[in-house]
Amino acid sequence: MQRILTIIGARPQFIKASVVSKAIQAQAGIEETLLHTGQHFDANMSDVFFDQLGIPRPDVQLDIHGGSHGAMTGRMLEQIEVVILREKPDRVLVYGDTNSTLAGALAGAKLHVPVAHVEAGLRSFNMRMPEEINRILTDQVSDLLFCPTDTAVRNLEKEGFADKPAQVLKVGDVMQDAALFFAQRAVRPAGFPVELLSTDGHGLSRTEGKGEKSAANPFVLATLHRAENTDDPARLAGIVSALNSIHRDLAPVLLPLHPRTRGAMARQGLELLTHTIDPVGYFEMIWLLNHCDLVMTDSGGVQKEAFFFGKACVTMRDQTEWVELVEIGANELVGADGERIEQAATRHLGRRVKDDGELYGGGKASERIVGHLLQGVGA
Numbered sequence: 271m272q273r274i275l276t277i278i279g280a281r282p283q284f285i286k287a288s289v290v291s292k293a294i295q296a297q298a299g300i301e302e303t304l305l306h307t308g309q310h311f312d313a314n315m316s317d318v319f320f321d322q323l324g325i326p327r328p329d330v331q332l333d334i335h336g337g338s339h340g341a342m343t344g345r346m347l348e349q350i351e352v353v354i355l356r357e358k359p360d361r362v363l364v365y366g367d368t369n370s371t372l373a374g375a376l377a378g379a380k381l382h383v384p385v386a387h388v389e390a391g392l393r394s395f396n397m398r399m400p401e402e403i404n405r406i407l408t409d410q411v412s413d414l415l416f417c418p419t420d421t422a423v424r425n426l427e428k429e430g431f432a433d434k435p436a437q438v439l440k441v442g443d444v445m446q447d448a449a450l451f452f453a454q455r456a457v458r459p460a461g462f463p464v465e466l467l468s469t470d471g472h473g474l475s476r477t478e479g480k481g482e483k484s485a486a487n488p489f490v491l492a493t494l495h496r497a498e499n500t501d502d503p504a505r506l507a508g509i510v511s512a513l514n515s516i517h518r519d520l521a522p523v524l525l526p527l528h529p530r531t532r533g534a535m536a537r538q539g540l541e542l543l544t545h546t547i548d549p550v551g552y553f554e555m556i557w558l559l560n561h562c563d564l565v566m567t568d569s570g571g572v573q574k575e576a577f578f579f580g581k582a583c584v585t586m587r588d589q590t591e592w593v594e595l596v597e598i599g600a601n602e603l604v605g606a607d608g609e610r611i612e613q614a615a616t617r618h619l620g621r622r623v624k625d626d627g628e629l630y631g632g633g634k635a636s637e638r639i640v641g642h643l644l645q646g647v648g649a
């Protein structure tokens with residue numbers, strides 16, 4: 271029996287780990303211990319995902335959040351090391367690009383426990399992004415590098431991984447697995463503004479009608495939380511002002527507001543005049559992705575989910591790790607310049623895109639990951 275210590279701590283990691291954990295449970299041969307660092311801890315940033323996605327309660331719950339990047343990562347490193355020494359796993363499994371990812375990978379590697387990285391090889395080539403530093407360093411100390419895309423494989427080849435003992439494996443994207451697996455569970459968020467609901471002329475919201483697909487009037491689904499935007503006053507002001515103009519002049523904008531963005535706006539005295547709701551669970555997010563007419567985001571995951579759900583995406587960043595979406599015209603990068611953001615929204619509102627299942631593995635990534643994990647230790 272192979273013993274794996276999975277380390278997660280932030281919202282997108284709960285979603286990614288949920289499908290891999292299900293694939294682990296479906297196979298004999300792996301026993302998984304789940305460690306939650308506590309990086310995200312609010313009920314609507316953490317608990318809701320465990321409840322909805324059927325993730326087992328963490329075996330180890332740390333309570334590490336807030337503070338500077340160095341302090342947070344350092345505290346995690348120290349405490350994860352204790353857990354590894356106690357649990358003696360055969361392998362550490364980490365996801366994505368957060369401080370929890372880096373701390374878990376470093377703690378494992380320093381104790382000579384092999385590390386597997388899900389979402390290896392992604393690069394924005396912007397070293398000012400904390401996520402980029404986390405990704406590069408995590409890949410360097412991992413021995414199983416699970417790449418979601420061809421681009422990710424090529425990035426690692428360029429960094430010399432062909433000559434290293436580590437295995438670079440293209441498996442597809444676990445977020446596509448999650449989107450497909452949970453697609454039928456979509457549920458309208460409790461806070462969805464009633465004025466955005468279409469009616470059938472009898473005052474009945476169309477969501478109540480059986481089989482009705484377009485339960486909402488056209489709206490833009492926006493998310494905003496990247497530090498490169500929230501921690502840069504000029505960028506944040508540009509984006510907020512553009513979203514406000516789009517909401518006023520083009521189509522209503524609905525934004526589930528990340529706590530980091532809420533804090534940054536309050537400090538800067540900025541106000542969103544869009545429909546703003548608290549962060550929603552994954553099933554609610556799927557509903558919003560299904561019903562919106564455009565996605566505007568700076569999230570990594572949401573860029574792809576727009577594509578999975580057939581919607582064009584306007585990305586309020588200067589680079590993306592998901593370059594293939596830009597190449598096929600499903601996604602446009604617009605940075606933080608208000609005018610560019612507004613023009614792109616006008617161009618893409620209502621545009622549909624088609625996922626032929628080629629780019630992100632078509633929902634088989636978790637299965638492939640577990641297959642490799644079963645072969646990985648001692649190979």
Ligand code: UDP
Nearest residue numbers: 281282526549550551552555569570571572
């Ligand atoms: N998400 C969610 N509720 C929200 C906003 C996002 O469930 O209110 C989901 C989203 O659908 C995606 C994931 O969280 O699956 C993306 O996380 P986030 O944008 O925080 O991180 P990133 O992908 O940029 O690392």
